[in-house]
Amino acid sequence: SYELTQPPAVSVSPGQTARITCSGDGLAKLYTYWYQQRPGQAPVTVIYKDKERPPGIPERFSGSTSGKRATLTITGVQTEDEADYFCQSSDTADSHRGWVFGGGTYLTVL
Amino acid sequence: EVQLVESGGGLVQPGGSLKLSCAASGFAFSGSAVNWVRRAPGKGLEWVGHIRSKTNNYATLYGESAKRRFTISRDDSKNTAYLQMNSLRIEDTAVYYCMSAATAWGRGTLVTVSS
Numbered sequence: 001s002y003e004l005t006q007p008p009a010v011s012v013s014p015g016q017t018a019r020i021t022c023s024g025d026g027l028a029k030l031y032t033y034w035y036q037q038r039p040g041q042a043p044v045t046v047i048y049k050d051k052e053r054p055p056g057i058p059e060r061f062s063g064s065t066s067g068k069r070a071t072l073t074i075t076g077v078q079t080e081d082e083a084d085y086f087c088q089s090s091d092t093a094d095s096h097r098g099w100v101f102g103g104g105t106y107l108t109v110l
Numbered sequence: 111e112v113q114l115v116e117s118g119g120g121l122v123q124p125g126g127s128l129k130l131s132c133a134a135s136g137f138a139f140s141g142s143a144v145n146w147v148r149r150a151p152g153k154g155l156e157w158v159g160h161i162r163s164k165t166n167n168y169a170t171l172y173g174e175s176a177k178r179r180f181t182i183s184r185d186d187s188k189n190t191a192y193l194q195m196n197s198l199r200i201e202d203t204a205v206y207y208c209m210s211a212a213t214a215w216g217r218g219t220l221v222t223v224s225s
Contacts, residue, residue: 035155035215037149037155042207042215042216042217042218043147043155043207043209043215044215045213045214045215048212048213054213084154086154086155088155088157096162096169096171097171098157098159098160098171098172098173099145099147099157099160099173100157101154101155101156101157102154103154104154104155
């Protein structure tokens with residue numbers, strides 16, 4: 001089954017651009033989803049199907065993919081964006097697929 | 111408004127059982143898959159399993175840690191999904207979330223397995 005790899009931590013200053021990567025063999029053909037989880041809160045979907053943004057998610061959040069790598073970009077980071085970010089995809093390319101998560105990246109806004 | 115509300119968590123001894131519920135509202139629940147995800151203390155998100163819609167024959171699939179111990183079901187007449195957990199282990203201690211409607215998450219329910 002596929003696995004996903006994320007850097008454990010990313011740090012940026014307010015107003016800068018944060019890029020969080022997610023790598024995995026399956027990403028070349030399967031969708032990537034991104035979830036934000038602030039301490040003590042439930043996850044929130046910030047990007048689905050590689051680059052789509054759910055209603056209510058700020059435009060500063062964007063997603064992209066290239067080959068086996070997906071990237072979550074936060075343009076103009078705000079202090080409220082400090083959180084864990086998890087990528088997720090399918091664990092196989094079979095017709096009935098389970099999920100796999102990356103290990104998570106903690107975004108620190110300095 | 112799309113809403114998912116988990117319930118049924120609590121303290122249970124190792125080897126015990128617990129049944130979680132996920133009550134949905136604000137969307138076409140019967141046509142949506144439901145995923146269960148957990149987060150243990152100090153760990154990342156872990157997929158527990160899912161149940162698909164009637165159109166997809168209510169097919170279920172489980173993550174490795176849930177196989178042979180956990181069972182996911184649903185009652186579309188009640189807009190509710192369930193996670194039956196048996197033979198619970200200390201390492202099953204986590205906040206359990208349900209996820210549906212493609213992007214919506216519940217607030218989670220805490221399961222603590224301890225003697």
